[in-house]
Each structure stands twice: as structure tokens, then as C-alpha cells.
Amino acid sequence: MKLNAAEIADMDSRRRAAFVNSLSGFKSANLVGTASSEGQTNLAIMSSTVHLGSHPPLLALVVRPGGDERHTLKNILDTGVYSLNHVNAEIVEQAHQTAARYPAQASEFDATGLTPLWQSGFAAPMVLEASVKLGMQLREHIELKINGTHLVIGEVVLAEVPSLAFRSDGSLDLEAAGSVALSGLDTYHQSAGSKRMAYAKPNMPPRQL
Amino acid sequence: MKLNAAEIADMDSRRRAAFVNSLSGFKSANLVGTASSEGQTNLAIMSSTVHLGSHPPLLALVVRPGGDERHTLKNILDTGVYSLNHVNAEIVEQAHQTAARYPAQASEFDATGLTPLWQSGFAAPMVLEASVKLGMQLREHIELKINGTHLVIGEVVLAEVPSLAFRSDGSLDLEAAGSVALSGLDTYHQSAGSKRMAYAKPNMPPRQL
Numbered sequence: 001m002k003l004n005a006a007e008i009a010d011m012d013s014r015r016r017a018a019f020v021n022s023l024s025g026f027k028s029a030n031l032v033g034t035a036s037s038e039g040q041t042n043l044a045i046m047s048s049t050v051h052l053g054s055h056p057p058l059l060a061l062v063v064r065p066g067g068d069e070r071h072t073l074k075n076i077l078d079t080g081v082y083s084l085n086h087v088n089a090e091i092v093e094q095a096h097q098t099a100a101r102y103p104a105q106a107s108e109f110d111a112t113g114l115t116p117l118w119q120s121g122f123a124a125p126m127v128l129e130a131s132v133k134l135g136m137q138l139r140e141h142i143e144l145k146i147n148g149t150h151l152v153i154g155e156v157v158l159a160e161v162p163s164l165a166f167r168s169d170g171s172l173d174l175e176a177a178g179s180v181a182l183s184g185l186d187t188y189h190q191s192a193g194s195k196r197m198a199y200a201k202p203n204m205p206p207r208q209l
Numbered sequence: 210m211k212l213n214a215a216e217i218a219d220m221d222s223r224r225r226a227a228f229v230n231s232l233s234g235f236k237s238a239n240l241v242g243t244a245s246s247e248g249q250t251n252l253a254i255m256s257s258t259v260h261l262g263s264h265p266p267l268l269a270l271v272v273r274p275g276g277d278e279r280h281t282l283k284n285i286l287d288t289g290v291y292s293l294n295h296v297n298a299e300i301v302e303q304a305h306q307t308a309a310r311y312p313a314q315a316s317e318f319d320a321t322g323l324t325p326l327w328q329s330g331f332a333a334p335m336v337l338e339a340s341v342k343l344g345m346q347l348r349e350h351i352e353l354k355i356n357g358t359h360l361v362i363g364e365v366v367l368a369e370v371p372s373l374a375f376r377s378d379g380s381l382d383l384e385a386a387g388s389v390a391l392s393g394l395d396t397y398h399q400s401a402g403s404k405r406m407a408y409a410k411p412n413m414p415p416r417q418l
Contacts, residue, residue: 001369001371002368002369003368005364005367009264011379014379015379016263016264016266017379018378019381020262020264023266023343024239024258024259024268025383025388025390026238026390026391026400027235027259028234028236029234047260050236050257051229051256052355052356053356053358054228054230055229057217057232058356059233062259062260062261084233093406094415096406096415100409100410100413101411106411132234140354140355142351144351145349146261147262153355156217157214158211158212159212160210162210166210169224169227170220170224170226170228171230172232174235174393175398179235181390183380183400184381184383186406186418187382187403189383189402191390191399191401192399193398194397194398195397197395197396200307200309201309202309202315205306206302
């Protein structure tokens, strides 16, 4: 099935959102934990975390200006910190529920039953139930002119990962960590079956590790 | 296991790259197809595609200034177009091999045996073997001051998707499409077991579709 730009533009807006959100491929599923300057907590599921670099360790997050993500963005800009917490299979329901449009004064932690975990000296809550938890310090904020979305660039200043998922070469076994992937707007995937490939070299055929 | 900023900075650079590349969670696995103004094709695996918006349909790609990605970036800036092709389980080996540092005058299509597919009027090759193939038009290019990576923002102007994966609500079943996810630098994952959640509402408990 082939669609061109005009056919995509002509789709009903809900169908188009479902379609275009599926096109990038599998996405990360992270709960973004923040607090307002008054200490009101907020938790929002986002699928737009992307790796920018490892030295310094930088991740970018695309945040939409509307809806619940507005509270998250305001909190990040006000406090300069946020947490990223991998969604795992046990908390998919609660994680998805954070996308509901709760009023600003409601905490998605209370609404969903997820537990805020505070680290000393860090002004954003993590999610106790997540197996991979990251403390992020805001480093740069760019509003993208093309569609008004915001690119939030943060440095990983704290990382809590399950020891059993931490491989000797530094990588994490995300299947062992129980992390799930997202596709489209609403589908959560567990990995079953993975293949690790050796470092690719021009004069060597591809080979599994 | 907990690491702070200093402990991450102190890791050996290869371990740190493996670690930090694992932190964002699961990533998309896309082959980026380009051609130089002289028609020399290039194919590079990238895991940094992120959804920016659906109207217009925009995806961003983080491209590193060094290594093979340099050729891809130059081709995108020279021609204004590129293709994104989902890696599926059948082509993991070839897809991973495109990361090897071939010289600029070598095509990763020839080196890996993947087949370039040209669309009329579109100056970048797609990958015949990929089940989801996107034609992208460059819309904005931002060099991120913080670490010199480039954000390439493109509009989806062509989309070829398998009919069997196209659901009536517009979303794609990426498991049916055979797409794989990436974690870290080298691990390819197949999905087995997915859960679709209904649109979240504040006054309704989370429920599966």
C-alpha cells in the first residue's frame, strides 16, 4: 500500500495521527517525572526520548506544547530537572493512564498508584516501580519553529539500573530489565528473541555475538 | 546499581558509549538511503528517528557529524531527500553491516546485497527488502551547539507499508510488518506479545483494546 503526501494530508486527523505515529518504528516508553516549583508532582508517558551523545551523556526529548505535556515542560523549565523511567510490562496500564488529561493540580502518581521516589538533592520524582530510572539535568531547550514542538536536551546525572541487566561491556540487556517498547499511540511490546551483532567492519561478514 | 555523573564520565569510552546508548530504551531501527548529487548511493543504519508531528507528518533524525553518517548528512543536504526503511528480522545482518566504515565511493547496497529501489521523481533510493519504506523531504536542519550533532527534520512525502499491517484506524501493526527494535549499539529485538491500550481518560480505569 502506497500513500503520497496529499493522501496522508487528506486522512482524517485521528487516522493520520495513528498512522504517522507508527512510521518511525518502535519507540522508547518512558515515564517523565517532574515537580513544579511548589512541589506538585507530575508524571507523563512519552515515546520521544532519543540518544544525542554519550560524552557528556545527553538525551533529547520531544515535548508537545499542548495537553498534559505542557505541565511537564513548564516543570522542567522551572526546576531544570526531570526523571526518565522505563516502562516495564508490570506497569503498562498505569503508565498509559498518565496520558489522561488530569487537571494541573492532580498528580498522576496519585491517580495511577505509581510511587514517587525522591533522590537526595534532586528536585524531580523518579518512579519506584521502574527498573531503569534516570535523573536528568536540563542542558538546552529549543523550540522547533517548524511545528512548535520543544526539544528538551538533558544530561544523565543519575542512573539506576538493575544489576542483572548490566552487561560487562557496559550495555544494558533491556529484555532482562523488562523494559517495553511502544508503537504508534497505544501499543506496548515485549521483546522475545534478540540478536546481538559484532562491531561491523568492511572486510568482515556480519556475525552474531 | 546506581551511577552518578562523575561515575559515568569516568567510564572507559567504549563502555560508556554502550551504557549511554542503552539508557533511552528501545529504539527504532531504520536504514537511511541517500544518493550524492552524482548518483552514488549510500545506506546507513540509524536508531535516532523520532516523531515530531503528524500534520504535517514530520520525523526528526539525529545524525552524528563523524564516520559514515557524514556521507549520509552531506547527501541529504545536497539533494534534499532521503528514505527511511524499517529493518526487519530477515535483513538484520545486512542492515547492521551498513555501519562498517566503507569508503565514500563504496555503496553499502553493493557491499551488503540489499537492493536499491527507486521511485519516480524521488532522488534517494529505498530498500526493496524493507516492508515499511518512507520517502522523506528535508524541511529543516539544525546543528545542535551542545555536542555538534545534527537534527535533520523531514516530511513524509511517500509511505509504502504492507497492507496486512495497516489497521482500519490508521495505525500500523509493526509486529505484523516484521519491524525490529534496537537497543544499545548492537542488539536487535523482535516483538512477541503486545498490549493495545484504549485512549486514556481521567474518569476511566485503564483498559485493553
